[in-house]
Amino acid sequence: MQHIIPHNILSQTITKRPAVSHKGTYGRVALIGGNQQFGGAIILASEAAVNTGAGLVTTVTAPENHASLHARLPEAMVVDWTDLPAVKEIVRQASVIVIGPGLGLDSQSLALLKLVFASVTRQQVCVVDGSAITLMAEHDVTVPNHSAAFILTPHKKEWERLSGIPVTEQNEERNLLAKEKIPAAVVLKKHRTEIFFETDTYLNPIGTPAMATGGMGDTLAGIIAGFTAQFQPKDKALLAAVYLHSLLGEQLGKSHYVALPSKLIGLISRTMKQFET
Numbered sequence: 001m002q003h004i005i006p007h008n009i010l011s012q013t014i015t016k017r018p019a020v021s022h023k024g025t026y027g028r029v030a031l032i033g034g035n036q037q038f039g040g041a042i043i044l045a046s047e048a049a050v051n052t053g054a055g056l057v058t059t060v061t062a063p064e065n066h067a068s069l070h071a072r073l074p075e076a077m078v079v080d081w082t083d084l085p086a087v088k089e090i091v092r093q094a095s096v097i098v099i100g101p102g103l104g105l106d107s108q109s110l111a112l113l114k115l116v117f118a119s120v121t122r123q124q125v126c127v128v129d130g131s132a133i134t135l136m137a138e139h140d141v142t143v144p145n146h147s148a149a150f151i152l153t154p155h156k157k158e159w160e161r162l163s164g165i166p167v168t169e170q171n172e173e174r175n176l177l178a179k180e181k182i183p184a185a186v187v188l189k190k191h192r193t194e195i196f197f198e199t200d201t202y203l204n205p206i207g208t209p210a211m212a213t214g215g216m217g218d219t220l221a222g223i224i225a226g227f228t229a230q231f232q233p234k235d236k237a238l239l240a241a242v243y244l245h246s247l248l249g250e251q252l253g254k255s256h257y258v259a260l261p262s263k264l265i266g267l268i269s270r271t272m273k274q275f276e277t
């Protein structure tokens, strides 16, 4: 059944922080991505996760990105993505794992994707974005059944690669048929993003072309991580994350020709405060 994300989703989802709490209360997020070329993608995703309030954030990325990540985001811890035993341990400890922003498509990237898919458990959320989706399509890697709660966040071209449906032929009926074969929530990103759960589908009623700029999807992946790490139920947290991302994009789009991801990230925490209940 097709629904529209309600405009009060943020106040329904964002809760006041209990006084007796600590960083461990707000989730451990591990974000894996950022090769030599796409370091900005994983930095934006990590900044978004930190700014939504995730308690502990670890970024697993290429060594070339460590200094810039530390300089921009001292709140995040950093792990070298070539150190697979260390990556495995970070993945084990995480409540939410994001894999894909700027991950790239080489053998190192594929090894990381396989490591994550083999390691995640039922208690965890795994957000699969960007290059990780393209890698799944190119190497026939499927979402492991009955393990973690998986969230796939393809844009239309990535969905074409994964589902086999050309961008121009994507429609409600064909998308639903393809989604049925994937044991994950699918966030199909576009002008009016659609979120497919097992039976229900939600349409995001907001968003602006000012958001059509590199790094905007990486930012969404980080917001989804922060929300699913902190708020229940997970499906609602996902819808709220998608909605907040577009709300902030619209807010920026009123006074800016283009909504820059880094500017959007700067608005997250203040806006969340307005909706806490």
Ligand SMILES: NC(=O)C1=CN([C@@H]2O[C@H](COP(=O)(O)OP(=O)(O)OC[C@H]3O[C@@H](n4cnc5c(N)ncnc54)[C@H](O)[C@@H]3O)[C@@H](O)[C@H]2O)[C@@H](O)CC1
Residues within 6 Å of the ligand: 037, 038, 039, 040, 041, 042, 100, 101, 102, 103, 104, 129, 130, 131, 132, 134, 155, 156, 157, 158, 167, 189, 190, 191, 214, 215, 216, 217, 218
């Ligand atoms: N600063 C950075 O480091 C950035 C890194 N990025 C990373 O770069 C990697 C490659 O991702 P890209 O998405 O750039 O490349 P892809 O090759 O996966 O997709 C780009 C193509 O998809 C098309 N497309 C996207 N959304 C569409 C829509 N709604 N309708 C129709 N066509 C659509 C684009 O026009 C383009 O032709 C990913 O890992 C991504 O995370 C990008 O996020 C850009 C910024």
Ligand SMILES: Nc1ncnc2c1ncn2[C@@H]1O[C@H](COP(=O)(O)OP(=O)(O)O)[C@@H](O)[C@H]1O
Residues within 6 Å of the ligand: 130, 154, 155, 189, 190, 191, 192, 193, 206, 207, 208, 209, 210, 211, 212, 213, 214, 215, 216, 217, 218, 219, 220
């Ligand atoms: N015309 C548009 N209207 C509304 N939202 C848009 C528009 N263009 C892009 N977006 C949003 O921006 C994000 C782009 O994601 P993606 O293509 O993965 O970017 P990147 O990989 O560069 O970070 C998605 O959330 C998408 O819904």
Ligand SMILES: [Mg+2]
Residues within 6 Å of the ligand: 129, 130, 155, 217, 218
């Ligand atoms: Mg993307």
